[in-house]
Amino acid sequence: MSDWLRQVLIAAALAGAALATAPWVLGEFEVSLALTILMYVGLAVSWALFCGPTLYLSLATSAFFGIGAYVTAWGLGTLPYAVVVPLGGLAAAAFAALVGAAVLHLRGAYFAVITFGLGELVRHAIAYFEKSYFMTVGRVLTDTPEKTTVYLTVLAIALAAVIAYALVRESRFGLALGGIGADEQRAQTLGVNTRAVKVAGFTLSALFAGMLGAAIAVRWIYLDPPTVFNPFIGFQTVLIAMLGGAHTLLGPIVSAVVFSLFTEFLRLRFPYAYLLVLGTLLIIVVLYLPRGFAQLWEGWRARRDRPARAAESPRA
Amino acid sequence: MGLLLELAAGGLIAGGIYAVVAMGLNLQYGLMRIMNISHGEFLMLGAYLTWFAHTTFQVNPLLFLPAAAGLLFLLGLAVYGLCFRRIVRTAPSLEVIEARSLLVGFGLMFLVQNAVYLAWGADLQGYSFLTQPVEIAGARFGANRLLVFGFAVGASLALLALLRWTLVGKAVRAMMQSPTGAQLVGIDTGVLHPVVFGAGLALAGVAGALLSMVYVISPSMGEPYTVTALIVITLGGLGSAAGCLVGGLLLGLVEAFGMHYANPSFKMLLSYGVLIAVLIARPQGLFKR
Numbered sequence: 116m117s118d119w120l121r122q123v124l125i126a127a128a129l130a131g132a133a134l135a136t137a138p139w140v141l142g143e144f145e146v147s148l149a150l151t152i153l154m155y156v157g158l159a160v161s162w163a164l165f166c167g168p169t170l171y172l173s174l175a176t177s178a179f180f181g182i183g184a185y186v187t188a189w190g191l192g193t194l195p196y197a198v199v200v201p202l203g204g205l206a207a208a209a210f211a212a213l214v215g216a217a218v219l220h221l222r223g224a225y226f227a228v229i230t231f232g233l234g235e236l237v238r239h240a241i242a243y244f245e246k247s248y249f250m251t252v253g254r255v256l257t258d259t260p261e262k263t264t265v266y267l268t269v270l271a272i273a274l275a276a277v278i279a280y281a282l283v284r285e286s287r288f289g290l291a292l293g294g295i296g297a298d299e300q301r302a303q304t305l306g307v308n309t310r311a312v313k314v315a316g317f318t319l320s321a322l323f324a325g326m327l328g329a330a331i332a333v334r335w336i337y338l339d340p341p342t343v344f345n346p347f348i349g350f351q352t353v354l355i356a357m358l359g360g361a362h363t364l365l366g367p368i369v370s371a372v373v374f375s376l377f378t379e380f381l382r383l384r385f386p387y388a389y390l391l392v393l394g395t396l397l398i399i400v401v402l403y404l405p406r407g408f409a410q411l412w413e414g415w416r417a418r419r420d421r422p423a424r425a426a427e428s429p430r431a
Numbered sequence: 432m433g434l435l436l437e438l439a440a441g442g443l444i445a446g447g448i449y450a451v452v453a454m455g456l457n458l459q460y461g462l463m464r465i466m467n468i469s470h471g472e473f474l475m476l477g478a479y480l481t482w483f484a485h486t487t488f489q490v491n492p493l494l495f496l497p498a499a500a501g502l503l504f505l506l507g508l509a510v511y512g513l514c515f516r517r518i519v520r521t522a523p524s525l526e527v528i529e530a531r532s533l534l535v536g537f538g539l540m541f542l543v544q545n546a547v548y549l550a551w552g553a554d555l556q557g558y559s560f561l562t563q564p565v566e567i568a569g570a571r572f573g574a575n576r577l578l579v580f581g582f583a584v585g586a587s588l589a590l591l592a593l594l595r596w597t598l599v600g601k602a603v604r605a606m607m608q609s610p611t612g613a614q615l616v617g618i619d620t621g622v623l624h625p626v627v628f629g630a631g632l633a634l635a636g637v638a639g640a641l642l643s644m645v646y647v648i649s650p651s652m653g654e655p656y657t658v659t660a661l662i663v664i665t666l667g668g669l670g671s672a673a674g675c676l677v678g679g680l681l682l683g684l685v686e687a688f689g690m691h692y693a694n695p696s697f698k699m700l701l702s703y704g705v706l707i708a709v710l711i712a713r714p715q716g717l718f719k720r
Binding site (some may be wrong): 170172217218221222223224225227228229231232233235236239240243350353354357387388390391393394395396397398401402405 | 460464466514517518521525526527529530531533534535537538539540541542544545546548549658661697699700703704706707710711
């Protein structure tokens with residue numbers, strides 16, 4: 116076990132223990148805010164798990180999230196919450212494995228567009244299905260679990276995503292993902308089954324997004340496809356991960372916290388101006404900091420280490 | 432017979448607009464690998480400018496068409512200079528250009544859409560223009576719809592002719608075939624790229640101006656057209672302007688007939704289904720050999 120992995124595990128354990136006390140220490144508003152933050156931490160880290168090393172640009176997060184949420188909407192009446200949440204993750208993972216096998220040979224913008232299209236496709240398919248078979252456009256959730264349960268579940272999933280990210284990066288599987296990002300043909304030549312690795316990575320990333328969707332769906336009393344397949348959730352996840360630096364673990368976490376706070380306080384008060392600023396910020400970051408804000412930190416570290424000629428660590 | 436004709440006409444009218452939007456995006460993507468996901472927002476801007484000029488200053492929307500194209504062209508030059516020039520210059524590979532321009536496109540999408548929300552509000556807007564019906568072979572069409580179809584196909588054919596028979600068109604085609612080769616024979620990327628990007632936005636503006644004569648407009652109308660344009664490009668093949676025209680008309684027909692015979696809420700499902708099927712089966716486009 117490397118030093119880095121040990122540090123991540125210890126930090127995750129400490130942060131988890133501290134955050135688990137929140138429902139008893141903080142007020143209702145703060146806990147709800149923490150829930151949003153944890154959701155975006157989980158989504159951004161699980162996105163970066165696959166898209167960070169492979170440089171694939173997936174916009175399918177909202178599809179996975181929505182599938183998970185709809186598993187809750189359909190199952191919660193008959194099944195307990197503790198069963199519905201992993202089931203939502205598995206449904207999203209199965210969907211990811213299926214489409215991943217079909218579309219992961221595409222790259223670049225084509226892949227981004229098709230994953231976005233898939234999200235919309237699932238959304239319209241569910242809307243169509245609900246309308247023709249159940250004569251309904253949305254569903255009202257009854258007997259939802261307590262807020263504390265939801266919070267602790269989301270916390271556990273977010274922590275699991277962080278730990279999975281760290282474990283994957285330290286494993287042969289993680290190296291294979293990185294090899295695909297650097298040069299897929301070379302990785303193939305070196306004996307990596309790139310197709311299997313890509314599908315597995317995509318599926319793992321979907322598992323967490325689906326579980327988060329299933330866990331957090333109970334927050335909305337009324338569920339309909341436009342709410343849970345909101346493309347904004349997917350965009351915001353990608354933005355958070357890219358702005359923080361998709362090749363790092365800390366970057367997406369920090370930027371999830373900052374972004375959720377921003378969103379909470381600005382978006383409700385100045386909805387249009389907030390998105391104007393968000394758009395401008397995104398353009399500036401892509402143009403001047405293409406590796407995210409982590410680039411600033413890495414630059415600072417490189418300058419600090421240069422006099423000592425220390426080997427530059429790839430980790431941030 | 433009348434019904435079939437009306438369905439076909441409805442599909443072709445929508446398809447004509449799709450073709451114009453898709454051609455603009457295809458120029459940008461085919462030539463510079465700029466995946467401009469905010470393309471539909473500029474269509475929306477063109478529609479709003481036309482609506483604004485018509486309702487505030489009583490300008491005839493048809494006369495405003497060249498103005499909309501010109502304004503969007505200038506905006507395109509500015510957007511290219513501010514955002515995409517740097518990406519094209521600094522990115523190490525084509526793949527990185529695609530990824531970064533996609534993200535910048537999202538930024539532009541937020542920017543333009545919310546600027547319009549702030550300026551004109553979230554309400555649906557519209558005006559009526561030449562709505563008296565015209566009867567052809569037992570089917571009735573609004574005069575404005577026929578006009579829109581004529582202008583859309585006219586604009587598409589004009590662009591095709593421009594690409595085929597003028598020196599600029601030749602330069603653009605050369606650049607699509609081989610960027611390095613084109614530069615070797617003296618084609619200036621520094622001039623051609625911004626001009627072509629601007630032309631792409633001008634086409635979006637024309638499509639938007641045409642749309643505003645027929646449909647109601649809203650600040651969120653742009654995104655579906657971006658997706659449709661992507662579908663049309665996929666159908667017609669990258670960099671193929673003629674493929675865009677055929678693909679656009681085809682998609683319009685498929686949607687019109689699918690909506691009538693299956694279910695209206697089936698429309699989006701149908702277009703996404705077509706997109707995904709084509710991407711998986713023939714990523715090079717339907718008409719390429």
